[in-house]
Amino acid sequence: MSEDTESTDRIARLRPAYQADIAAGWERFFEPRRADCPWCGSQELTTRLRTTDLLQHKPGRFVLDRCEGCGHTFQNPRLNEQGLDFYYRDFYDGLGEKQLGDTFGGRTKMYRGRAESMLPYDSAPKRWLDVGTGHGHFCAAARAVLPHTVFDGLDFTDGVELAEREGRVDRGHRGSFPDLAPELASHYDVVSMFHYLEHSTDPDRELRAAWETVRPGGHLLIEVPDPESRYGRLLGRWWLPWLQPQHLHFVPVANLRARLTEMGFTVVAEQHAEPHDPVDLLAAVWLALNHAAPRDDAPWLPEPPSRLRRTLRGALLVAGIPALVVGTLLDRFAVRPLSYRLRVSNAYRIVARRD
Template structure:
């Protein structure tokens, strides 16, 4: 990163300040799409923000974008993945536990957050930025009965089992269903929205009394960002509009009536092996399947150390409505 001052006309999406420090020039590297993008660090709260977002982000969410992947249709591998996913949301199952140790699923650790939030099988749960609903389908398989997902990039509304998916923003939903949910989650989607304060405020409005909000996001600064800079896999230019700092996120949540209950850094191996692909100018879409088990194990060891030092490149934050 080099030191420079961005335009005073751009306000930090996390804290509202207009004081910019280190800048970083980045490219889209998941698919190798064209364009160069400028990020800068807010000197007030430490968040990292895209200063020149494209007017139209739709081309940067192609059909192969991972959050819209409906998953495998069958076979042994699919069943093992499903077992690992169920283990992530329940904490039970010998096969799922073994599979999760080899290849942690996206649902890893969710059972602990569900328990901390008091989310029983009858809890009304909303997933913001749900994509194709993979997490909600895992909750459905685990016995949760009231499951809703919203995502403005879905092709349309749908229902799969007990999962209702809506092509909508959370702000639109908040105007229809005030106080309707016991747990509102947003997993690696807040960094994609152009107005995170409004998104968090809508999530707060959707919470019933005593409800909880679970936010999982990439974080700046982090060990991985410092090591890899513009090749950091979670920079994800230009889809990530703002990557909050921990203190910035907690302060922003407090402004909309959310008090922090618990948090942890939960970085994964991809921060290393994905960033190493980018160092070699290999896209994630082209190179991910070629990454070997040993490389992923090394990444997990780095992630564990970074998380223990609270220097991980992502975190989970459980807030309660106040």
């Protein structure tokens, strides 16, 4: 059986369950809209963005509100547990597992850079916990930088079990980080959260779990999208880091620094240029093309696309190749060297020491 035929059959098997979920109404996937900021409690909220699912094209509309009091941006109304299950399904696992695994597995240079950011503060940590590790690709790459460090991973998906079987992590912890934190208390020299905090329903609770897990004198390493990036305004809904509906919270760097200090951490480094991932323009072009083109086959569509629609999709994507190439060149060679000066860095990184 060819790979295409196998994928088609798999989608057909999944379609009835997805269609039943959709028929019950996607509005049930949301909590009530809140009138105050989940970070500071202010009721001065403004709408920053309205969008749809631009990656999987599952049904639904999503709103990001910004607090005028502290600058925190958050999904409002927020997905509930049913909604998180529906929109995460077949993204990192299932139908999307191979594609995302290939994407993450090919970013070795970026992963090594993340590990190297710890060297000035701890050149030889004994134990490192990577929270939200996925399939453990960071830990596998980081061994080249820190060959004597034990790397454990934590995730709520079965990807962490795969990471342990494949030897990418020494030990995999599956479950909620706040729930597992008591048994891991003061166990690690370094705890990392790379693009994890924005996915959490309660960032403050995750930070408290990190404080509990890091040993006194150890370090917490956080990297998240930067909601103050100018690209967020210039590209609007086409800015990839908004990643709706998965990203629930966007914390300005000043807010995170203050909260960590309150908890008993000392921030020893703040980086903006180093964690910038030069993909913004390429991703914006791709999202726009993918939005304009007829949909690819997916089980959340009522039926497979016709041959004509598949042909039109292919033709539009081919026609967009020059724009994708231009976006790539601008990202890597024009914008990247100036990302911090232009204030378009799409992420920031903080290293904090538990006192």
